[in-house]
Amino acid sequence: MKAITYKTNGPADVMALSDRPVPTPGEGEVRVAVRVSGVNPTDWKSRQYSTPQSDQVPNQDGSGVIDAVGPGVPDARIGERVWLWEAAWGRADGTAQEYVTLPARQAVPLPEHASFDLGASLGIPALTAHRTLTVADGGPERLAPGALAGRTVLVAGGAGAVGNAAIQLARWAGATVITTVSGPEKGELAKAAGARHVVDYRAQDAAAEIRRIAPDGVNIVVEVAPAANAALDAAVVAPDAVVAFYAEDSDTVQVPARPSMLVNVRWQGVLVYTVPAVAKDHAVAAVAAAVADGAIGVGEAAGLPLHRFPLARTGDAHDAVQQSAIGKVLIDVAP
Known part of the structure; x- marks a missing residue:
């Protein structure tokens, strides 16, 4: 089978197309x-930065069809359309190959109405988005329709992959969604995702506009740039x-201490790979339910x-991803 592999860390040209044997699923694998x-x-x-062991x-993410199962996995799963998450986390086998084996729980049923493009776009972005939306005091632990009713969510960078997933999941869960963007093009994408209010922080006073929309403040901030946005977040929170931040734009973040203390704001880091197992299970189940409901889409x-x-x-x-392509980058592994 064809696969992309690399033996040392470095720029993109350390990767090469190679031939590998088709793998056999082990115990509990598909x-x-x-x-x-x-x-x-x-x-x-x-x-770029981690030295591979082999x-x-x-x-990490992908989609496809189960064509074989290992011991302990029902034969009924053969032929099932699935989306994959964390295929390469702690393992040498990611999804840039024609066949991949992985634990059965990491291959999630993909409904017929959902495209393989959507399936390959879920994984890390959607599971990260779910975690950011469920770390507030009082929950919910798992999103569902109505789970965020009465809450206001601010998504920083609504045109990014995680931002897009956060908008769609928050809307599905009943939240009022505000997002910040850096220009009209990204604003149109955020509106298409379902954001009710879009704030162009380069053209508007973002804090004043968010406070106008949500005078009582926002309950959850899904934050992509905590260092740049710390003062803004502190100015608009309820x-x-x-403030759930899932990326870093600096090694350090200067949190406005007194404003955060006065209203008991929590600054919560999120790395999807290392969240508690129960939180991962909740996220996978909720994302699967949103897909089944037709609440998540991809494309323009x-x-x-x-x-x-x-x-x-x-x-x-x-x-393309390293250069911040707007949208989702996909690799066609098979027709």
Whole structure:
């Protein structure tokens, strides 16, 4: 089978197209014929900075069809359309290959109405978004329709992959969604994702506009740039709010201490790979339910334009993500 592998860390050209044996699923595993592989920032960062222990296949997310199962997995799962999460976390086998084996729980049923493109776009972005929306005091632990009713959510960077997923999941859960963007093009994408209010922070006084929309403050902030936005977040949060940050734009963040203390704001870091297992289970179940409800989409109409590459150009796909392509970067592994 064809696979992308690398043996040392470094730039995209350390990766190469190679031939590998088709793997056999072990105990509790399934084998998936991969259709589409999704690329996330952590994929190129892992390749750039982490030394692989063996021939490493990149990419955490993907979609495809189960074509074999290992001992302990029902044969009924053969032929099932699935989306994959964390395929390469702590393992040498990511989704940039024609077949991948992984624990059965990491291959989640994908309804017929959901495309393989959508399946490959879930994983890290949607599970991260779910975690940011469920760390507030009082929960909910798992999103569902109405779970965030009466809450106001501020999504920083609503045109990004996690921001897009957060908007769609928060809207599905009944929240009022505000998002900040850096220009009209991204604003249109955030609206397409379902944000009720879009604030262009380069053209508007973001704090004043958010306070006008939500005079009592926002309950949850989904934050992509905590260092740059700390003062803004502190200015717009409601009492007992949470600022859930899932990326870093600096090694340090200067949290406005007194404003945060006065209203009991919590600053919560989120790394999806290391969240508690029960939180991961809640996230997978909720994302699967949102997909089943048709509440999550991809493509321009859903605010997440797609950028496609063939398997042989996985390096170009990684570079596109590193260069902050607007939308979702996908690799077509099989027709």
